[in-house]
Amino acid sequence: MHFEREQLIRFSHCDPAGIVFFPQYFVMFNGLVEDWFDDGLGLGYANVVVQRRVGLPTVALKCDFQLPSRMGERVRLRLALQRLGRSSITLALECRRGDEVRVRLQQVLVTTALDSGRPIAIPDDVRAAIERFELAVDAPAASVGERR
Amino acid sequence: MHFEREQLIRFSHCDPAGIVFFPQYFVMFNGLVEDWFDDGLGLGYANVVVQRRVGLPTVALKCDFQLPSRMGERVRLRLALQRLGRSSITLALECRRGDEVRVRLQQVLVTTALDSGRPIAIPDDVRAAIERFELAVDAPAASVGERR
Amino acid sequence: MHFEREQLIRFSHCDPAGIVFFPQYFVMFNGLVEDWFDDGLGLGYANVVVQRRVGLPTVALKCDFQLPSRMGERVRLRLALQRLGRSSITLALECRRGDEVRVRLQQVLVTTALDSGRPIAIPDDVRAAIERFELAVDAPAASVGERR
Amino acid sequence: MHFEREQLIRFSHCDPAGIVFFPQYFVMFNGLVEDWFDDGLGLGYANVVVQRRVGLPTVALKCDFQLPSRMGERVRLRLALQRLGRSSITLALECRRGDEVRVRLQQVLVTTALDSGRPIAIPDDVRAAIERFELAVDAPAASVGERR
Numbered sequence: 001m002h003f004e005r006e007q008l009i010r011f012s013h014c015d016p017a018g019i020v021f022f023p024q025y026f027v028m029f030n031g032l033v034e035d036w037f038d039d040g041l042g043l044g045y046a047n048v049v050v051q052r053r054v055g056l057p058t059v060a061l062k063c064d065f066q067l068p069s070r071m072g073e074r075v076r077l078r079l080a081l082q083r084l085g086r087s088s089i090t091l092a093l094e095c096r097r098g099d100e101v102r103v104r105l106q107q108v109l110v111t112t113a114l115d116s117g118r119p120i121a122i123p124d125d126v127r128a129a130i131e132r133f134e135l136a137v138d139a140p141a142a143s144v145g146e147r148r
Numbered sequence: 149m150h151f152e153r154e155q156l157i158r159f160s161h162c163d164p165a166g167i168v169f170f171p172q173y174f175v176m177f178n179g180l181v182e183d184w185f186d187d188g189l190g191l192g193y194a195n196v197v198v199q200r201r202v203g204l205p206t207v208a209l210k211c212d213f214q215l216p217s218r219m220g221e222r223v224r225l226r227l228a229l230q231r232l233g234r235s236s237i238t239l240a241l242e243c244r245r246g247d248e249v250r251v252r253l254q255q256v257l258v259t260t261a262l263d264s265g266r267p268i269a270i271p272d273d274v275r276a277a278i279e280r281f282e283l284a285v286d287a288p289a290a291s292v293g294e295r296r
Numbered sequence: 297m298h299f300e301r302e303q304l305i306r307f308s309h310c311d312p313a314g315i316v317f318f319p320q321y322f323v324m325f326n327g328l329v330e331d332w333f334d335d336g337l338g339l340g341y342a343n344v345v346v347q348r349r350v351g352l353p354t355v356a357l358k359c360d361f362q363l364p365s366r367m368g369e370r371v372r373l374r375l376a377l378q379r380l381g382r383s384s385i386t387l388a389l390e391c392r393r394g395d396e397v398r399v400r401l402q403q404v405l406v407t408t409a410l411d412s413g414r415p416i417a418i419p420d421d422v423r424a425a426i427e428r429f430e431l432a433v434d435a436p437a438a439s440v441g442e443r444r
Numbered sequence: 445m446h447f448e449r450e451q452l453i454r455f456s457h458c459d460p461a462g463i464v465f466f467p468q469y470f471v472m473f474n475g476l477v478e479d480w481f482d483d484g485l486g487l488g489y490a491n492v493v494v495q496r497r498v499g500l501p502t503v504a505l506k507c508d509f510q511l512p513s514r515m516g517e518r519v520r521l522r523l524a525l526q527r528l529g530r531s532s533i534t535l536a537l538e539c540r541r542g543d544e545v546r547v548r549l550q551q552v553l554v555t556t557a558l559d560s561g562r563p564i565a566i567p568d569d570v571r572a573a574i575e576r577f578e579l580a581v582d583a584p585a586a587s588v589g590e591r592r
Contacts, residue, residue: 010330011345012323015455016197016462016515017262018346022206023174023456027308030171034306046368049164049307050314058170062210068265071460072342114165117216158478159311159493160319160471164367166312166494175456182454194516197455198462219312220490312493313558318502319470326467345460354466358506364561410461413512 001136003040004078005032007095009069019068025103026061029093032077033109040079041129054123055112059088063105073097081134084127087111087119149284151188152226153180155243157217167216173251177241180225181257188227189277202271203260207236211253221245229282232275235259235267297432299336300374301328303391305365315364321399325389328373329405336375337425350419351408355384359401369393377430380423383407383415445580447484448522449476451539453513463512469547470505473537476521477553484523485573498567499556503532507549517541525578528571531555531563
């Protein structure tokens with residue numbers, strides 16, 4: 001199961017070589033995680049972070065930038081869950097254009113108390129929503145366009 | 149041998165949790181690589197990129213964010229060479245405050261023709277400058293404060 | 297006549313006070329101008345900038361930040377033409393949430409040769425497309441949702 | 445009396461035309477205001493914002509971008525006080541290279557309670573520090589390099 005959306009490469013993403021300046025990919029993928037919380041998990045990212053004061057900092061990432069992306073291209077950003085720990089969420093992220101993989105990324109987030117920064121167990125409803133998202137892949141009749 | 153400098157954590161680096169938003173670290177480390185070219189290697193980063201049209205895109209990175217950094221802190225950014233390939237430069241990068249490691253990063257850059265994006269061999273003078281920088285570590289009498 | 301779209305306020309737009317860091321508004325409005333070129337004028341922003349090498353730098357702006365915007369809010373960004381000069385385009389831009397005006401901005405862009413940075417007359421097809429966009433407002437039967 | 449410092453134009457500031465992307469100027473000037481609080485006023489910007497929870501949002505600005513700045517240039521950023529209100533601080537800001545003015549900006553900040561966003565009177569010690577900074581200009585024997 002994965003979650004994905006289109007992303008337009010904008011002028012503000014690009015560097016003097018006319019290609020995406022790589023830190024901007026992390027900003028885009030951060031937006032994808034927000035959209036996953038909003039639309040894929042139905043949790044409301046801002047509600048989790050602002051009202052419930054749950055932080056989701058990144059603690060580790062591994063990234064390959066295989067091909068550059070250029071201004072005006074419409075790429076696809078894709079997210080799949082790799083592992084769900086007690087307080088960590090490991091994601092496999094990709095930026096593609098058609099069959100061409102541009103960027104491949106593994107990113108580990110942890111749930112924290114936003115104000116102290118201390119790790120906390122993933123809240124029950126967040127865990128349940130992620131498990132439901134995962135289970136969808138095993139449902140034989142599923143016809144979600146985004147299935148692998 | 150390593151190259152390092154101080155970095156003030158600014159308001160613009162920080163997120164709603166009051167800590168550095170992680171893509172900003174990559175912007176800071178990009179600045180450190182520029183300063184290494186300018187001050188550590190004596191090459192002039194802007195001259196290499198703008199006049200000579202040599203690109204230095206990042207093709208891979210691995211990163212651990214061990215502890216957060218907060219607005220107003222003065223951290224140290226540190227760069228050491230790990231490997232010099234035909235067209236790739238592998239760097240070990242760190243952000244520390246005192247003995248505390250905040251971020252540890254391995255980043256692989258490649259030299260490219262800026263306009264086509266194609267990899268090129270590391271230009272001779274760039275390679276020579278990096279080798280000189282490395283050799284400094286073997287000089288027995290060296291007393292550079294920045295030696296490991 | 298105006299052009300508008302919704303904008304989600306994301307984590308990456310916000311500062312340690314939990315509100316949009318003001319330079320991020322200019323990045324958002326830059327995206328709105330791109331979308332206006334793509335969808336309002338039918339010109340293809342990236343085509344104009346990248347293939348035709350026409351730059352659109354900002355030469356002046358006046359801005360009032362009336363109320364803050366917070367993470368998770370869906371605001372509306374709105375663009376209207378104020379003046380079309382020989383090589384300048386003056387835009388009135390707004391960020392609103394419902395009836396509440398958050399930001400009001402006047403921004404002057406000029407068309408330039410991207411590589412030299414020198415001002416050039418607005419290309420004929422760009423001028424024609426902007427004039428068509430403007431004339432739409434006088435059509436009595438127009439029922440565009442975005443009319444004032 | 446003004447406060448100023450050098451700023452290197454970095455790769456990360458520049459757009460596909462190889463010049464500073466204008467929102468980056470506001471990030472740079474924000475850094476200048478921080479340095480003014482730290483070094484010009486002796487107040488500690490992070491202390492004011494983080495410990496004392498005083499916000500300094502921008503409520504208005506007027507800006508002329510007269511000439512572009514390019515990667516690798518060392519420009520000077522300069523700040524002068526224009527007006528001190530009950531809760532507002534109006535600054536005249538400039539980016540120059542030698543005698544060449546690149547950007548001229550008037551920016552109005554207000555002091556707020558960081559958590560509520562409501563305007564508050566400028567705290568007494570902040571007002572006193574700004575007044576001392578201003579008075580320096582009238583001292584006949586002053587020989588600060590940065591005097592007008």
